[in-house]
Amino acid sequence: MPRLFLETDQMANLNSGLGQLCLHLGRELVRQKPASWDMTFLVSKEQVGIFGPSVKYMVASKWKRVWRNWNFDVWHCPHQGSRFFPRRRARFVYTVLDLNYLSLAQYSPDRKARKKKQYQARVNQATVITTISKYVAQDVRNQLVVPHSTPVQAIYCGVDMPETVSMATPESKPGGPFLFFIGMLQAYKNVHTMLPLLVANPDHWLVLAGPDKPEYSQQIWEQARQLGVADRLLMPGPVAESTKWWYYANCEAFLFPSLMEGFGIPVIEAMSFGKPVFSSALTSLPEVGGDEAFYFPAFDAKSVIETFQNGMKTYRQDPTMAERLRLQSQKFSWEAAAAEYWQLYQQVFDQVKL
Incomplete structure (x- = not known):
């Protein structure tokens, strides 16, 4: 049974954009999960069970990050700044959301250089790089050195629109249009x-x-x-x-x-x-x-x-x-994003079997 690992530690802050991305992508991946796959999420202690009983959970901690011998067939980091990555040779899907950090004026050249070095190390390790737009895919190629054998694939994010939108009037409303x-x-x-x-x-x-x-x-x-x-x-x-x-x-x-x-x-x-x-x-x-x-x-x-x-x-x-x-x-949905990822996971696993 293929074993998939999803690093969703950033859901510890569900009010952040990254936390929401991990949550909604994770939910849809579980909904579409093939019966033949085993799936494990890395989460905070409070969020064990957040994706239901059909998947497994590991609790994020410094100890596990450094010492735990995690053994999975496919490992997915859904954002470029992850603290967690496979220590052993593994099929590694590395998602880059953006490289804005490298262009922001408030960071020193030395700090940007260190961050770029971290990104490059993960790119060197990746089996496949995914991005959330074609622009980011090109930016990755422009700012980092992508090995010729490593594909870069754009998979758009979805947007979670509730079927029934609950609205609350703000305390301080604008006084006109x-x-x-x-x-x-x-x-x-x-x-x-x-x-x-x-x-x-x-x-x-x-x-x-x-x-x-x-x-x-x-x-x-x-x-x-x-x-x-x-x-x-x-x-x-x-x-x-x-x-x-x-x-x-x-x-x-x-x-x-x-x-x-x-x-x-x-x-x-x-x-x-x-x-x-x-x-x-x-x-x-x-x-x-x-x-x-x-x-x-x-x-x-x-x-x-x-x-x-x-x-x-x-x-x-x-x-x-x-x-x-x-x-x-409506062109951008988590359903479409998750379907593309499951297709990619299967392709990556098939390489493992070769």
């Missing part, structure tokens, strides 16, 4: 470039939700005060799932001007509500938004305002666009 962004608020998300939209649309508010880097938040507030729009800016910090859905359902449009994205799940979530999406045209985002998103050609105030005005005019005049946006969002 509003534009919405959600994600980690740090400089590469580029959301400060959206503030001129409040100048051009004096009845609109801007909601920027998500955990923040204080220095970047201060920059946003200072710029908003200079533009005279601070009274129509809301930054509620991290929000509950039910509040997030309320923002998506009630916003006028969704803004995602990020300069670096391995995938871009918020774009898909917004599209699932039929909302117009105004996105950066950089990195992976055109793969996600497809032909249905509106893309900023530049981020100066004139370009941002013109792109928004023309896009909203197109959206309002096209009664079919909301449905096309929903259909675009």
Whole structure:
């Protein structure tokens, strides 16, 4: 019986994007698990049993990471920063979500070099490298040395949309029509470039939700005060799932001007509500938004305002666009992702038998 190991230790923080990715991919992998496969998850002590009784569990600990002789046919690390990896020769599926760390200005060259060395060591060890977009696949080839014999395969993430969305009205509601962004608020998300939209649309508010880097938040507030729009800016910090859905359902449009994205799940979530999406045209985002998103050609105030005005005019005049946006969002599912992974696991195991 083939033995598969999934490193889902990051589910210890289920409020993180990585925790959610491990949870939803794991659930769908279990649902599709062939009867002939044995499956083991690495989890925190509190999460033993989270995927049900048909699979096995190991509790993550430093002792086990260093000393335990784990013996599996296929080992999958679903993110590039894992602390756990096979010590012995094993068929190793290594997933790279993004290499943004290597480009962020807040990290020193020495720190980036150490991180790059860690990534390269795992790439050297991998049987197969998977990524969450074609952009990341190319970035891996550009920034790391991939052995000629190691395939790199893009498998898109899914988006977990509940059948019945439970919504909760936020405590501090915007006082009029509003534009919405959600994600980690740090400089590469580029959301400060959206503030001129409040100048051009004096009845609109801007909601920027998500955990923040204080220095970047201060920059946003200072710029908003200079533009005279601070009274129509809301930054509620991290929000509950039910509040997030309320923002998506009630916003006028969704803004995602990020300069670096391995995938871009918020774009898909917004599209699932039929909302117009105004996105950066950089990195992976055109793969996600497809032909249905509106893309900023530049981020100066004139370009941002013109792109928004023309896009909203197109959206309002096209009664079919909301449905096309929903259909675009449905191209990305955990069901499809898990099916691709099971096909890959089988291919990797078949190599073991050769």
